[in-house]
Amino acid sequence: MLEVKALDKSYSSSTIPFRKKSTKVLENISFRINKHETLCIVGESGCGKTTLAKCLVNLEKPDNGRIILEGRDVTFPDRKTLSFLHTKVQMIFQNADTSLNPRHLIYDSLAEPLRLQCQNEDNVRKRVLQLLNHVGLSEEHLHRYPHQLSGGQNQRIAIARSIALHPDLLIADEITAALDVSVQAQILQLLKTLKKEMDMTLLFISHDLALVKRIADRVAVMQEGKIVEINDTNEVFHNPQSPYTKQLISSMSKLSLNNHDLK
Amino acid sequence: MIKGIINRSILIGLILIGAVLFLALAAPWLAPHDPQQTNFEQRLLSPSSEYPFGTDHLGRCILSRVLFAARISLFIGASVIGISFIAGTMIGSISAYAGGIVDEIVMRFVDGFLAFPSMFIALAIAGIFGGSMTGLIIALSIVEWTAYARVSRGSVLAVKNMDYIAVSRMMGGRAPYILRHHILPNITSPLLVLSTLGMGNVILAAAGLSFLGLGVSSAPEWGMMVNEGRLFIQSAPHVMFFPGIFIVITVLGFNFLGDGLRDIFDPRDTKQRWRLF
Amino acid sequence: MLSIRDLRVEFESPHGLIMPVDSVDMDILDKETFTIIGESGCGKSLLANSLLGLLPRDAKVSGKVHIDGEEILSLKKKEWRRIRGNKIGLVFQNPSASLNPVFNMHGHLYETLKYSNKPSSRDKMVSLLKKTGIKNPLRRLSQYPHQLSGGMKQRFAIALGIATDPDILIADEPTNGLDVTVKLKIVQMLSKLHSERSILLITHDLNVAYNLSDKIAVMYAGELVEIAPVNSFFEKPIHPYSSQLLVSHPEKEMLPIPGFTPQLTQRPQGCRFHPRCALASRKCKHEHPGLEKIEGERYVRCFACA
Numbered sequence: 001m002l003e004v005k006a007l008d009k010s011y012s013s014s015t016i017p018f019r020k021k022s023t024k025v026l027e028n029i030s031f032r033i034n035k036h037e038t039l040c041i042v043g044e045s046g047c048g049k050t051t052l053a054k055c056l057v058n059l060e061k062p063d064n065g066r067i068i069l070e071g072r073d074v075t076f077p078d079r080k081t082l083s084f085l086h087t088k089v090q091m092i093f094q095n096a097d098t099s100l101n102p103r104h105l106i107y108d109s110l111a112e113p114l115r116l117q118c119q120n121e122d123n124v125r126k127r128v129l130q131l132l133n134h135v136g137l138s139e140e141h142l143h144r145y146p147h148q149l150s151g152g153q154n155q156r157i158a159i160a161r162s163i164a165l166h167p168d169l170l171i172a173d174e175i176t177a178a179l180d181v182s183v184q185a186q187i188l189q190l191l192k193t194l195k196k197e198m199d200m201t202l203l204f205i206s207h208d209l210a211l212v213k214r215i216a217d218r219v220a221v222m223q224e225g226k227i228v229e230i231n232d233t234n235e236v237f238h239n240p241q242s243p244y245t246k247q248l249i250s251s252m253s254k255l256s257l258n259n260h261d262l263k
Numbered sequence: 264m265i266k267g268i269i270n271r272s273i274l275i276g277l278i279l280i281g282a283v284l285f286l287a288l289a290a291p292w293l294a295p296h297d298p299q300q301t302n303f304e305q306r307l308l309s310p311s312s313e314y315p316f317g318t319d320h321l322g323r324c325i326l327s328r329v330l331f332a333a334r335i336s337l338f339i340g341a342s343v344i345g346i347s348f349i350a351g352t353m354i355g356s357i358s359a360y361a362g363g364i365v366d367e368i369v370m371r372f373v374d375g376f377l378a379f380p381s382m383f384i385a386l387a388i389a390g391i392f393g394g395s396m397t398g399l400i401i402a403l404s405i406v407e408w409t410a411y412a413r414v415s416r417g418s419v420l421a422v423k424n425m426d427y428i429a430v431s432r433m434m435g436g437r438a439p440y441i442l443r444h445h446i447l448p449n450i451t452s453p454l455l456v457l458s459t460l461g462m463g464n465v466i467l468a469a470a471g472l473s474f475l476g477l478g479v480s481s482a483p484e485w486g487m488m489v490n491e492g493r494l495f496i497q498s499a500p501h502v503m504f505f506p507g508i509f510i511v512i513t514v515l516g517f518n519f520l521g522d523g524l525r526d527i528f529d530p531r532d533t534k535q536r537w538r539l540f
Numbered sequence: 541m542l543s544i545r546d547l548r549v550e551f552e553s554p555h556g557l558i559m560p561v562d563s564v565d566m567d568i569l570d571k572e573t574f575t576i577i578g579e580s581g582c583g584k585s586l587l588a589n590s591l592l593g594l595l596p597r598d599a600k601v602s603g604k605v606h607i608d609g610e611e612i613l614s615l616k617k618k619e620w621r622r623i624r625g626n627k628i629g630l631v632f633q634n635p636s637a638s639l640n641p642v643f644n645m646h647g648h649l650y651e652t653l654k655y656s657n658k659p660s661s662r663d664k665m666v667s668l669l670k671k672t673g674i675k676n677p678l679r680r681l682s683q684y685p686h687q688l689s690g691g692m693k694q695r696f697a698i699a700l701g702i703a704t705d706p707d708i709l710i711a712d713e714p715t716n717g718l719d720v721t722v723k724l725k726i727v728q729m730l731s732k733l734h735s736e737r738s739i740l741l742i743t744h745d746l747n748v749a750y751n752l753s754d755k756i757a758v759m760y761a762g763e764l765v766e767i768a769p770v771n772s773f774f775e776k777p778i779h780p781y782s783s784q785l786l787v788s789h790p791e792k793e794m795l796p797i798p799g800f801t802p803q804l805t806q807r808p809q810g811c812r813f814h815p816r817c818a819l820a821s822r823k824c825k826h827e828h829p830g831l832e833k834i835e836g837e838r839y840v841r842c843f844a845c846a
Contacts, residue, residue, distance in 0.1 A: 044719035044720070044721070045690075045717075045719055054429075057433050058433075059429050059432065059433065082435075083435060086433060086434065086435050090433060090434075091430075091433060093426040093429070093430070095426065098425050098426045098427065099425075099426035099427050099429075099430055100427055101425075101427045101444075101445055101448075101449070102449075103448045103449060109427075112431065112434060112436075112444075113434040113435075116431075116434050116435045116436055116440070117435065150581070150800060150801065151580065152800070153800065158430075161430070161434075162430075164434075165434070180579035180580055180744055181579075181744070181746065181785065181788050181789050181790075182579060182784065182785055182788040182796060182797040183579070183796075184788070184790075185788035185789075185790075185794045185795060185796035185797070186796035186797070188794065188796075189795075189796050207719060207720065208720075208790065209720065210789075210790040210791045211790040211794075213790070214790045214794055247721060248720060248721065251720045251721045251723075251724040252720055254724055255720070255723065255724055255727060255747040255748070255751055256747065256791060257746065257747060257750050257774060257789065257791050257792070258791070259751075
């Protein structure tokens with residue numbers, strides 16, 4: 001459904017021309033996401049996984065390479081292609097506190113994508129209630145502000161908003177990193193149900209290997225802007241090829257709840 | 264809700280401003296005499312029951328003049344702040360939102376303005392226009408808007424990289440929509456504080472320019488009145504005192520209000536700590 | 541070593557009196573690592589801060605806290621200085637924000653040692669850095685916080701915590717925001733410090749708790765609901781919240797706990813966990829359970845399990 005070919009991206013640290021120092025954040029990234037699967041991208045902080053996600057929804061522009069969505073090139077979209085991209089792909093951010101406008105009521109945050117599609121206010125209201133229902137919140141939450149809800153509840157709102165326009169591909173960038181384990185389990189169960197109900201494909205970005213092991217169909221391991229390994233989940237965890245993956249997995253298993261070595 | 268928000272500074276500010284505003288609006292009914300009526304028989308009279316604030320060197324009633332002058336001062340203040348607020352905020356926020364080379368150019372332009380002492384620029388511009396109210400307003404606006412441009416730019420830069428802006432773009436929101444729905448509501452508080460505090464400054468500056476003879480000449484104005492009283496400071500100090508005290512009260516009122524508002528909007532306010540739990 | 545009896549922290553809020561920490565009883569033994577686990581907002585950080593006298597001014601603290609037999613909650617401001625550093629050391633939650641950017645490592649250590657009247661020789665500093673696994677300590681001493689990686693800052697924060705050789709070290713989320721490889725190294729390093737002094741560890745990370753603790757206390761809505769030795773806890777948690785918490789971990793079944801954590805102002809009557817509990821009976825709705833001792837060293841606050 002989505003194919004990425006040889007994507008490069010670098011940031012320059014200065015705005016002064018001719019004195020640019022550029023750092024490569026993405027280097028020759030190629031992979032594909034198949035319909036209905038859950039692909040996880042794992043990597044430590046600063047490995048470029050968020051930048052990659054942002055490139056996929058056109059929030060960042062890659063330097064080189066191609067992104068092909070259902071046969072259509074969306075790398076450098078014009079206006080029409082952009083709205084095609086936006087109806088197909090949506091992204092949820094790590095921190096729900098910053099992805100909801102603190103001055104907007106929950107209702108207005110949820111209504112925003114619908115209003116942007118110029119739907120009339122009756123339909124907007126109906127759909128907002130429907131969305132709220134989908135993510136397990138009740139009507140009483142509608143007329144509150146984000147700071148009056150918990151982190152987990154805000155993340156539910158962010159999820160509800162992202163599915164408002166029925167995307168086919170949902171990108172979830174570390175969406176449970178700031179949450180507690182029990183809330184994380186709630187959010188992931190929700191995501192799993194929604195994925196099934198709405199027939200979505202999921203690109204899940206995380207640094208938590210235990211979590212990835214549990215939910216991924218395939219795993220891509222990123223290190224310093226490169227994909228060092230991409231394979232089926234079982235293969236990656238039981239037969240890791242790259243030294244980096246091996247190191248990650250060994251760290252994870254040493255901290256694991258089933259390990260007794262450290263004691 | 265309201266009760267919890269209003270603090271002492273705001274209350275004092277509102278009372279002072281309210282009083283001046285009332286006097287200004289009610290001037291035609293409160294003023295005992297025609298403010299422009301000269302009477303050479305009764306020059307430089309001390310305050311009495313007929314002339315509560317006394318008379319000036321042309322025998323005009325100072326109370327009446329002070330009351331009518333309040334209208335001019337407040338009008339000048341409001342229009343200068345209005346113009347600078349709108350122009351400055353638009354320029355500043357668009358510049359920050361656009362970023363890159365646009366931002367660089369606009370901000371160097373603003374720096375250019377700030378490189379000169381503001382009174383100096385105002386003097387020069389007011390001089391070009393001669394003594395007129397329009398000239399005064401234009402001169403002060405040209406000085407004042409840079410502050411709004413800088414503050415709004417700073418606030419926009421802080422808000423611009425928030426994820427909800429990215430989400431809005433991803434949902435199909437374009438720049439004007441995002442500016443209106445996400446950015447402007449988030450930057451109004453510092454600008455509101457700035458404009459209240461600025462109001463005092465503008466009234467003071469307008470009085471200053473009038474004092475120097477570059478203000479409104481056709482109608483009474485506080486600064487101009489202080490200037491006229493300067494010659495008689497020994498023999499008839501009341502001529503200078505009353506317009507002066509009105510300047511002080513008005514400026515003080517706006518400063519109190521601005522300070523109070525700043526306390527409310529300051530995120531470090533203890534009352535807002537409940538959000539942490 | 542450290543004993544806490546009926547510790548409460550209260551605040552006057554716009555919505556009435558709230559009690560983020562409610563009648564906490566616990567004992568930390570000599571050279572024991574005692575871990576409080578709990579989810580955000582359960583009051584665990586506030587509990588730690590109350591032991592250091594670092595609460596906001598409008599907080600009301602009541603109860604008794606004894607360190608080596610000395611009651612510390614009733615101490616005056618000046619006397620707190622003697623306690624902080626000498627008796628209790630702290631590892632701050634977020635080293636990027638708690639290290640002063642204009643001080644180098646030497647400056648931070650010097651200030652800390654001086655403040656509690658300890659000798660501040662270079663040798664002492666070097667040995668502290670070595671102990672926390674910072675390589676090349678002499679060169680590092682002259683470096684500033686921005687020159688250090690996240691893991692290095694965390695190591696240094698721990699070095700600052702143990703610099704004054706406190707009897708008990710409070711470590712509030714020492715591995716927050718670290719990548720798994722770095723986290724492993726910090727955990728390994730902390731487990732080496734383990735035998736030297738008592739540690740009160742505050743964390744929401746079950747893996748860290750499992751690998752570092754001797755005893756676990758679970759906090760829910762301001763109360764301790766279970767205290768148990770680490771192995772028996774992870775083998776068989778008793779309180780319904782503890783067992784559900786464990787089950788929601790990705791390495792276990794990752795089943796969510798239904799419902800939401802109650803807000804500070806809307807805590808349920810009776811047992812605070814009853815609206816989310818599968819074992820809740822009528823009694824749980826109306827009566828508030830106490831922390832009861834059951835087998836050996838295990839304490840549980842639950843009618844159904846006690």
